[in-house]
Amino acid sequence: IIPDLRNKRIRHTSSHEWLFTQDQDSGDCSLWNPASREKIRLPPLEDLACSCCFLSSSPSDPQSYVLVVDFGQDIIGYCKPGEDAFKRHRVEHGISRATMFKGEIFLLLNHCELAVADIENSELRVRALGNKDINWSNPGGIPALREYLIPSGEDLLIVQEMILLFALPMGQIYGFKVFRMNFAGGTWEEVKSIGDRAIFLSACGGISCSPKDSRVQKNAIYFVENGHRHIRMYDLQDQSISKVSPYPNINYRSSNSQWIML
DSSP states (O other), rough: OGGGGGTTEEEEEETTTOOOEEEEOOOOOOOOOOTOOOEEEEEOOOOOOOEEEEEEEOOSSSOOEEEETTTTTTTEEEEOTTOSSSSEEEOOOOOOOOEEEETEEEEEEEGGGEEEEETTTTTTEEEOOOOOOOOOOOOOOOOOOOOOOOEEETTTEEEEEOOSSSSSEEEEEEEEEEEETTTTTTTHHHHHHHOOEEEEEEETTEEEEOOSTTSSSEEEEEEETTSSSEEEEEEETTEEEOOOOSTTTTTTOTTTTOOOOO
């Protein structure tokens, strides 16, 4: 165990090689750099929950901001490193996911509407893009969806996880659908392949990369099903699900597990 991370909740900041950490006992928050081991203290979150965290730029930049997104309260807290408290901005249309894509912070709102969050004159603003909802029929009567907002190379994707609720085995993940944002047309377009990339999902969100390890299959989605201790893989080409646990001694069952790409 890395001493600086002992008893810490960790969130990736999506940029600039920093992690957001919060002590599980004291609640103290900080930014921590795995390469330099540098630590920057942050103000307390108080009643905010850190669903995800972003850095607008490197902490060495005087105009850098830390943004903490609380999905449960639809609030974004933001501050400069070194400030004493987080300012707050409530998002009216609800936040289901957030990610950084090409240097901008994108929010996924109700009905798959995209918005961009930025800071101007020390105040946060959220600008909705006005795109259309996904036009998608529900195959096989699958009633439950869980959506992820994933940057993947030059594309911004929604990954929809389809879950069985009223059929056996109840709660099982049935499959996935992937949509890319057509920014010119303001529409979500279904894609059948993500090419040479792989997507990794957890309860906290997901990442995409071009795998170099031959054990990682391309054009596939890796996920951990609730209550199961193994990693599973969905092959986008043949739409099959298989069990793939590269490290069998690790229990992946925890809902707090997440993927981090440095």
